Amino acid sequence: MTTGLFFTQLLNGLQLGVLLFLLSAGLTLVFGIMNVVNLAHGSLYMMGAYFAAAGFNAFDGSFLAAALFAVPGTLLLGLLIERIVLANLYQRDHLDQVLATFGLILFFNEVVRFVWGASSVYMNVPSWLSGTVNLFGLPYPSYRFAIIAVGLAVGVGLYALINRTRVGMLIRAGASNPDMVSALGVNIKGLNTLVFGLGAALAGLAGLMAGPIVSVQAGMGEPILILTLVVIVTGGIGSIRGAFYGALIVGIVDTIGRAFLPTLLRELFDRSVAQAVGPAIASMLIYLLMAAVLALKPQGLFPVKHG
């Protein structure tokens, strides 16, 4: 196991992590401030990927067109969902919210099957990013570097927004004590819509970035939604910092685990055992991590301080 390989896997984990961060930032704010469980967040990611693919294929391979379709498109979609479905659910029990947003998942899966057909849709990596960079002698796709760059830029931007602007101050206050914020005369409805729209746009951005790597198909939102939920639970609900570090931890643990655990097991056990057991345990690692965090620090690793 060379340093080159280890470093490459670390980068892969970082790339998965920033993708998860884009998704979990929105979800954690929605859960933390609006106290709404939004399972349809994965569907927003899926719609972002579909809009991006539609824009890409309609404008003859233009990534810019894909971006213009994906991010504003998901933002609008998010606002529509918030106004039509979620506005009625703020006062309701979490279970009712789960039921309603689960219904949205099913709805969106059928909509994409209806509009784009049952087979997968594909978009390519933009030609100016389709090469590889040489990393310690191993090739690493430039596009994945771009994903990391975009994710980190979004992280910095969110940090500036949350910590350095007035709106960010209101968001932090809302995460800490939503009733007090409302009592102080802030338009909490407007704030909620803004937060939800921001989350939706980020999910759309994640869909746009992931589109060229994975196949865009109905139901692609669910696996990533599960990972996102693991991230926000591990990081701490309502906390952007928790979403950031949680996403990086989950991304890196999952990737390093998948990459090196089977090899490690083969050193300790007989080959056929390692081959049977290795992939299974590797995919369980992040859930074990989440369980451990919940057992030791139930509020998450970087919880919001509730005043």
Place this chain on the structure above:
Amino acid sequence: MIRSTVRGAAALALAAAALGSAQAQAPIKIGFMAELSGPQGALGQDQYDAFMMVVERNGGKLGGVPVQVIREDSQLKPDVATQIVQKLIERENVPIITGVTFSNIMMAVHKPITEKGVFLIGSNAGPAPIAGAQCSPYQFITSWQNDNQAEVVGKYATDKGYKRVIGMAPNYQAGKDFIAGFKRMYKGEVIDEIYTPLNQPDFSAELAQVAAKNPDAVYVFYPGGLGVNFVRQYQQAGLLGKIPLLSSSTTDGSTLPAQKETALGVISGTFWGPDFDNPVNKQFVEEFEKKFNRIPSQYAAQSYDAALLLDSAIAKVKGNVADKQAFGAALKAADFKSVRGDFKFGNNHFPIQDQHIFEVAKDAKGRVSLKTIATPLKAHVDAYASLCKM
């Protein structure tokens, strides 16, 4: 009052039908069941289109006898497939069922079909149990035995002198079967077998490992959407020109339209390619492209041959498929010219055929397609034929 009117109408209809059937031969009902929805629907659709192309070309007949093809979608659910088969046999009284795309569906419906004496003309799935101990005289498979597509690539890898190969497949039964089939014929060293979760779309971690180990070649089995993702990511990681990519069922007519140029140079192994130079195949490919505006996949070719097989057998028994002895013998004789050249059934009613190696390349019209480059296995008998008592 309405009830008596309905009864009267029913009586009239029955009489008319009796009169009608006395004059014309009743059409032979053929049940066609395949995956026709979801991402795997592309395979079943190819099977159906090719089958119906033969039927329509003959004016709705096979073997000179009118046929009625009942189209059913098994939705990749074994319980749905079993219900469909029961309905076809008990309500529609079909003597023949064809299609059957996936192996898990085949394992669910094989016994219910064959134990009722209904002929099963399978045109895709060929799982090991039915090639071996569970074989039935009522089964006739026009595709291949699942392991064949892996075995031919294993032989090719040995012939090319690759000493160190990494195998990759999804972590389920078919994935393990394909890697095992490859190892059966490959005489070099498989330095690693990587099984990825079935729903994992991103192979970056595994591809980094492959790059680090730098094998002589990589052998993969990633069907459908997984195949599209894998090949694209293999190319994005810069591995496509450096480490030869050998595959089964990963670059075929169903995935090439999405993979396009990213798959150029990938090697695959199967029994048929669109560039086969015999008159039956030339006619098949030309007609299919003209009618459906896409290059036929091997799944279409398999189903086309199933229709030709039924055409020849029904003609031999002059439409009397109720005589199961004679019809079975006519099917076994396989007296037709296939898109793959000559066609012969083995003792387990699986084809004994050549297996070829293909490379993804542009054809004469500049489209991404498969080019035949080698025939490592000639008249290959599958590994389970000796276990079949027929």
